[in-house]
Amino acid sequence: MLNIATHMDYEGQGRAEKLSRVIITLFGAVGLIWGFVIQQFSQTVYILIAGVLLASILTIPPWPIYRRKPLNWQKPRPESQTAASGSSEQESTKKKRKN
Template sequence: MDWQGQKLVEQLMQILLVISGVVAVVVGYTTESFRTMMLIYAGGVVLTTLVTVPNWPFYNLHPLKWLDPSEAEKHPKPEVVSVASKKKFSKK
């Protein structure tokens, strides 16, 4: 799943859970049944899980391009700065 796919999953999850919650409360209130409300909300959670958890192909429409190992060797690696040298620079 790419970054844009993760954003889409997050939005779908929030939308589906809010819609199922609102529908569950309205139906539960009109039928005066707490059990019906909980069953509708549980169904919404299951539906949301089935839509968002599997790595569906439409979540991977913008794959990341990784460097080949031969290309990675051409680029210099970043230098690691130790904590002691950071303290020396910050005092000046």
């Protein structure tokens, strides 16, 4: 079976979002200037679309640069402890309601 990573860590998500905003803003500004110079709004739109496509290719897939700091999750409790703690919590809330 092929093991393909399908996740990003939280810092990677932030990095990807910042990168996409920078790329789209730069392409939008360059497109606006170029479209104004040649008086063709369609060129502005084409350049902006190229920026969106580039940003999508660089930020949507979970590249390894976005998976550098994974979270260390807490180990789950054994089933017997979970059931015991749940029933003691219910008993304490019942006692509070009676008072």
